[in-house]
Amino acid sequence: MKFLDQAKVYVRSGDGGAGSVSFRREKFIEMGGPDGGDGGKGGDIWIEAVDGLNTLIDYRYQQHFKASTGGHGMGRLRAGANSPDITLKVPAGTQVFEEDNETMVADLAKVGDRFRIAKGGNGGFGNAYFKSSTNRAPRNANPGQEGEERWIWLRLKLIADAGLLGLPNAGKSTLLAAVSAAKPKIADYPFTTLHPQLGVVRVGTQSFVLADIPGLIEGAHEGHGLGTRFLGHVERCAVLLHLVDVTSEDPVKDYRIIRKELKAYSPQLAEKTEVIAFNKSDLLPPEDIEAKLKDFKKRVRKQPIVISGATTKGVPEAMKKLLEIIGSSRSSARTEDAPGVSTEEWRP
Numbered sequence: 001m002k003f004l005d006q007a008k009v010y011v012r013s014g015d016g017g018a019g020s021v022s023f024r025r026e027k028f029i030e031m032g033g034p035d036g037g038d039g040g041k042g043g044d045i046w047i048e049a050v051d052g053l054n055t056l057i058d059y060r061y062q063q064h065f066k067a068s069t070g071g072h073g074m075g076r077l078r079a080g081a082n083s084p085d086i087t088l089k090v091p092a093g094t095q096v097f098e099e100d101n102e103t104m105v106a107d108l109a110k111v112g113d114r115f116r117i118a119k120g121g122n123g124g125f126g127n128a129y130f131k132s133s134t135n136r137a138p139r140n141a142n143p144g145q146e147g148e149e150r151w152i153w154l155r156l157k158l159i160a161d162a163g164l165l166g167l168p169n170a171g172k173s174t175l176l177a178a179v180s181a182a183k184p185k186i187a188d189y190p191f192t193t194l195h196p197q198l199g200v201v202r203v204g205t206q207s208f209v210l211a212d213i214p215g216l217i218e219g220a221h222e223g224h225g226l227g228t229r230f231l232g233h234v235e236r237c238a239v240l241l242h243l244v245d246v247t248s249e250d251p252v253k254d255y256r257i258i259r260k261e262l263k264a265y266s267p268q269l270a271e272k273t274e275v276i277a278f279n280k281s282d283l284l285p286p287e288d289i290e291a292k293l294k295d296f297k298k299r300v301r302k303q304p305i306v307i308s309g310a311t312t313k314g315v316p317e318a319m320k321k322l323l324e325i326i327g328s329s330r331s332s333a334r335t336e337d338a339p340g341v342s343t344e345e346w347r348p
Helices: 172-179 229-234 251-265 286-300 315-337
Strands: 006-012 045-050 064-066 086-091 094-097 104-108 114-118 149-156 162-165 197-203 206-212 239-245 273-279
Touching (some): 006 086, 045 094, 064 086, 086 149, 114 149, 162 172, 172 197, 172 206, 172 315, 197 315, 206 315, 229 251, 251 286, 273 315
Parallel strands (some): 162 206, 162 239, 239 273
Antiparallel strands (some): 094 104
């Protein structure tokens, strides 16, 4: 299945049905009076996050969704039927934007979230509605209200606990394949990963979701390479694993390139908890790695961990560290969501 994380969709809710102008005419019943029924309501357009979907590929083949018009009113006080609603099913983590692709309308972060994107028009009143003590035979009825129409953008941000960052060929796909059952494309040339990949990492009895996004290059925020289009998939992550190729001539420069692109894309993303890892440690002697570690710590003032995705050296320890950060993030999120939970000390 092709991965599609952005789609433009046209939606139009249904018009309301028209009210009816009718009079009761039966034998032996004089002056039966008005009996025109009301029109039915037009269908709404809803968007709902459901389980079992992980891409917006369905909206590549159908981009127009129109609800039907409500039923028209009829004589004998018969009201028109309400038109059925239309529900657009999307993966959890989908955001809805206006046509400008900047104004957010809704954020469907978890399964079951629903949002009405277009409201159907109300049905018009039949002439029976207008009967009064002074107007015994109204001959007017209301037409139904028009529905709403708009173009919207659907943008998917994957729900992952940890995200992999790094320059092309930093070993992200190799690491993902080593720690999970995912099978990303692995090759010795850059940009082998063209779409985000997800893998479930198991550490003992616990697990978390790790996301691998295509590599960034210098100037990605200006559209160079694949740009920053896929960075949105790690915005929801609790921690970022920044892979640096230890065989590079200047690991500090590589690290700062990615940090610069993160800050240019989103200051909030750049402030996320980060774990730095020197990857491909199996390709250099220990003394060279130690020298690069000292230089990195001196210039960046951060201590990377040394791993090898190919031989899995140091990988279990790195996954445990990620799980610890994710666990603390989950517990704090549960505390914030729990109703009635107070951190203040109780006093009589």
